[in-house]
Amino acid sequence: MTPQSEGAFPPDARVCSAPMGEETEVPVNTEMRGETWRVRISTSGGDVLGAGILLAADAVLTCAHVIPAGPCDPDPRTPGPRAPGSRDPHAPASPAAPAGEVLVELVGVPGARAVPARVADGCWVPELEDSRGDVALLTLAEPQDVRHAAPLHRVAPTRGRTVWMCGFPSTRELKDGVWFRATLAGPSGPRGEWVQMFPVTPEETVRPGFSGAAVTDAETHRVLGMVVSRYDDRSSAAPADQRLHLSYMIPIETVVRHLPVIARYVSGERGNGLPSVPRSAARDRDFARWLARWFAGEEGTRRMEAIVIKKGEAVRSATLSRAVALADRELPADAPDPAGATASPPPHLPPPHLPPHLPPQRPDPRPPPRANGTSRRPPPPYETEDDVLPPLGSVDLALDVSGETVARVAERVADRLGLRAADGEGSAVGRLGAARSVPLTIVAEGVDYAVAPLALVEFTGLLAARGARLLLVFRNPESQSLELALRMADPAKDDIAARLDRVREGIDNIARRERTAFEKTALIAPVPPVPQRAAALRLDLTALRKHPEPGGGRFLTDLGAFERTVQSALMRIEEVIGLAEARIARRNELRGRLEAFFALLAARSLEEERAAAPLYRTAHNLLYQAPCELTEAERAVERFADAVRHHTHRPRGGDA
Template identity: 70%
Template sequence: MGEESEVPVNGQAFEETWRVRISLSDGGMLGAGILLGVDTVLTCAHVIPWDGGPEPDVEVLAELVGVAGAEPVRARVAAGCWVPELADSRGDVALLKLAEPQHARHVAPLHRMAPSPGRTVRMFGHPDTPGLRDGVYFWATIDGPCGPRGEWVQLSPRSPAETVRPGFSGAAVTDAETHRVLGMVVSRYDDRTADAPAGERLHLSYMIPIETIVRHLPQIEGHVGGRPGNELPSVPRDAPLDREFARWLARWFRAVEGTRRVEAIVIKKGEAARSATLSRAVAFADRELTPEGPENPAPPPAPHPAPHLAPAPDNPRRTPAHNGTPHPCAPGPPHDTDSTVPPVGSVDLALDVSGATVAQVADRVADRLGLRSGDGRTVGRFGGIRSVPLTVVAEGVDYAEDPVALVEFTDLLAARGARLLLVFRNPDSQSLELALSMADPSKDEITARLDRVRDRIEHIARRERTAYDRAALIAPVRPVPQEAAGLRLDLTRLRADPDPAGRRFPPRLAAFESAVESGLLRVEEAIGVAEAGIARRDELRGRLEAFFALLASRSLEEEQAAAPLYRAAHNLLYRAPCELAEAEGAVERFAEAVRRHTHRPRRGDLP
């Protein structure tokens, strides 16, 4: 891939004159930054000392360490360009305004480019270590999306010694082939658990990709090269949603077991809900854009340490200690588990290819890979490329200039590892038939998927029995979804399809797999409701026994006086089904009686 990359050997991008060192006026090292415009520097918010106010009011020094003879320049956080680390660790980006403008030739070549696994990158930071304050290069390999809601990208350092450290936050992550800036260093992880063998401990670094930074700081968009990865139309929050289709899309973007690398689906003209659902899923999967309006309110900023008056580690929330600090790749907040929402970063390119030529589509794919494009030879170059690690959505394939040729080109991409969702509008188009024939799974794969569905249905049957058992313990007894029996019949009909190799069968199988997952969700929801009631019952049982223990320290006469109330509450709590409201009232009546007794002096304690 490297020989086809755009590498400006003698340009300012190669010289990296945009590297910035950020420090305090007393010499204390804070971190790194990236020169975007003549008077603008991008960095991490946690690099800048902050007292918790609306925005930091501290003056720092920014120095272009890649420019010979450059003097430190005073800088402050630019108005409206401060996104501190949120409670779930998202955000953490900021822009600094320089007091003196720099030459435009020194600005960084920021570029939208897919952070493809296996790509080699380098970083230049300023550790507060003798001999390294002027900066040091570290090298790493991109692993894939990670961190808070998938906003970060995990990097494996070339050696444990090259794991980023304090002084690298805010540093540019530069692609080794194109010398373009793909992201910014944000965090690190060291596996310091005592029981991990030294040779097996994790040493990881993390970056925020440029497109995620644009999401938080749209002010920098004019400094970023490359076209956005998502070109599908935006959809408002109140657009119609096909939930079954949304769940299927989310599963496909997550690449869960049973989904295929290449899918060909039909969304007819006029199917507004399905079309909006696709655009919504792609927007959630894209790093830069989201559906209009906040679906989940952003959590408040995390508490920030006091201003660093001397060299100090990056935000301590980011560097795990020996006490089991969560790995940055740990699951996010509960609302991230919405089954209709795909992970951030799970799509690399989404295009409406209506009217497009194969060459135009190839140019867009090449741009996302960091390859030269637009010279009329892009399509041919893909024959010599060994890997295309992208997830691509192409809508309107059968309305392209040459649909059959476009499908053949996507088959070439699939053979090199791309995941493809091909969307057609006409169910009878010749190009759809070709796509289905290329995407059709083998007979063995169909059998394996049917077997997985069968096992999933049996799991639903087991969970239904659990739901019945748990729901029967709490009144009013709620009905439990009866999914398994009907799904078994549907599976039998599906297995009896006379033409499992036909083009109609894969969409039917995919729809059935989605229906099975939806059925499981409904059963799990019923179990969750029952478990919540059981948890409340157990809480009341504990409360009852706690007050009984208080009463036991009183006289036998007092204990006997309250005994009927205790028995009444006990009987309600240990009866199945348990009437929670009635039991709660009985426990409270007993508790009140105990309070009256326990607030009276004991016999023998009277004066």
């Protein structure tokens, strides 16, 4: 986008002109004053250009179109969220990064003053011909307190999530910012790079002064994205109060895709945990087409699928990894890990499938520029056929679950969904069990090589019941967990006998997991008591099989209720196992800490070793008894550590 398109919106994008008293804007107040990362960007003359997000002491993220490109540009005093497809046709196709300075001010920090800033070297990604990109990183002339930096986090931008954003309209009374509310709707914009937001009221559609503003999750207070665009429907014949008023954001992961250098400021594990494959790797095109259809959720696809990729089937495995990479918001299919990446222009992607309200644009035959203005040869397109290209963002989480526990997988799912534990208590299994919905698309590879494959399949069934779409990948076609997954995924096999058999298998699995829970909870304390439901559930199943109306409406109602009871019982036992495993891991960590401090003490004199020996024996005994009283053991290890610190900071006998 160019400054011209911001100062003069095209016919379908307008700035609301109602008097301020008639708008339902939310003035800045104490409720959100903790957002110290909010940045106002202005010209040297004090005219507001837009907003930004403080990422580090000297780094601010914003939209590229917020920064005026030079003195020859149209008046930049009212730049704001651009309308989709509103690129200035007379603007240079590949402008170099602006060299001028802007003023940056932390409006959320009392007493903060404006400081000069300019585009960081190699961190300028202007709007491309198809409207992708439009991100920039600024370097501040004077570093700020790093404690004010934003908590960026990788979270799937799921539908219905409530968000806040604060921008800086040109109205004098709102120069210090105004809050708008919205709910996330779903992928939109160029090749799905954006996420559409429904304003809570039409007046809360973003406007000039909001570009670059942080989009903050109302529940977790983490920054999920950045405001980029708006849409006002002026051509519709519908009444004004029924016309579309939409806002758009760029998710943080998409920003990382264009500016890999900011990955260091983003918390949370990447959504794609499958191995990368080179672009030239052989792939199964029929399989790739099926994956693209399933990721897109096309008609005729099922919410849960179980497939087999045997060990040694390198082509099918590479096809899956590549499809997931193409659907990932953060990384191109063959990009290096962000940890080792330097700032560089994004790859040249194929033209997107634009929503109906976005006008089609001709692809630019020229190669995209480098950040310093020089050109480079574009890499070949990802695919030559659209039917093997999955939509961007169509996979929320992809994991290799071989060797993983249910608790660990649940932690990854909960983190991706943005569910946080309160004060460190509770497990991810419990948080997901309490969640009303889990609107994620998940790929799990190596399910039959997990620590407890049957328990993991049952757990994925619980996620599916809460709205998740799941692709379960197995390696052994004869595995028992695959048979269970196929029966869960195939509605044609879900007759009454099959449902009763599935319930019986679920109860048998609960019995096995109860034994596992007893084994683990015997090692550690405190832990919740182990639920003992398997025996009672078996009796209930026997009674259900003798129902007086088998196959009738009442029977089906009772069967459905019993299925939910079995699922809840499994959820509770998995929660206990997860808590026990976390505490066992803490115990093992304390054992290592104890031995590390003992090694420090070993270099001291014999007298000093004897003085600290009772403390070491106490901590050792607590850590190696069963059950290990974790709280007492932690205190004992810390007492020994304090004693070692006291001795190791004293001079040796001969040096006194």
